[in-house]
Amino acid sequence: MASITETATAFFEACxxxxxxxACAAHCHPDASFAAQAEPLADTRSLRDYCDWMQGLIGxxxxxxxxxxxFVTDAAQDCVVAVATFHGTHTGPGGPMAPTGxxxxxxxxxxxQFQDGRIRHMTKVWNAGWAMRELGWAA
Structure with missing residues (x-):
């Protein structure tokens, strides 16, 4: 059985x-939950929906x-934390408006958060307003 670090890594890379x-389902409970205090994700409650949201974003x-x-594992809490910076330019079709460049x-x-070796819940901490302003989607 893979460690929670290995599972989290595979999930993170696919997501x-x-x-x-x-591509992410094998690393998660089918009903895994999701939470974020970020405007674009305010109504997203399942990890399934978040993974599909990320797929759309990359589009x-x-x-x-x-x-x-x-990328840190806290085995006592069954938790893996990833800290990263997302980089990207809005050039493809879709999204909240025509490509801004x-x-x-x-x-x-x-x-x-893990349970029985798979992700049970994920929280995303993100300043969405900052990103949306940089992308030209908000004032």
């Missing part, structure tokens, strides 16, 4: 590449990529 729930930010800053470098944190 951030925009591969959607189909209109096709150069989307991340720089990993930290604007770029963002936006920091975020994933706290992945």
């Amino acid at each position: 951030e590449a925009g591969k959607g729930w189909a 209109f930010i096709p150069d989307g990529r991340y720089t990993l800053k930290a 604007k770029h963002t470098d936006t920091d975020y944190v994933y706290a992945m």
Whole structure:
């Protein structure tokens, strides 16, 4: 059985590449929950929906990529935390408006809570307003 660090790594890489729930599901409980205090994700409650949201995001930010800053396992709490910066430019079709050609470098944190070796819940900490302004989606 893979360690929670290995599982979190596989999930993180698939999710951030925009591969959607189909590629992430094996690392998660089918009903895994999601939470974020960020406007674009305010109504997103399942990890399935978040993974598919990321897949859509990569569709209109096709150069989307991340720089990993930290990846830490707290075995006592069954939690893995990833700290990263997402980089990307809105050049693809879709999203909240026509492509703006604007770029963002936006920091975020994933706290992945495990149960029985798979992700049960994930919290995303992200200043969405900052990213949306950088991308030209908000004033």
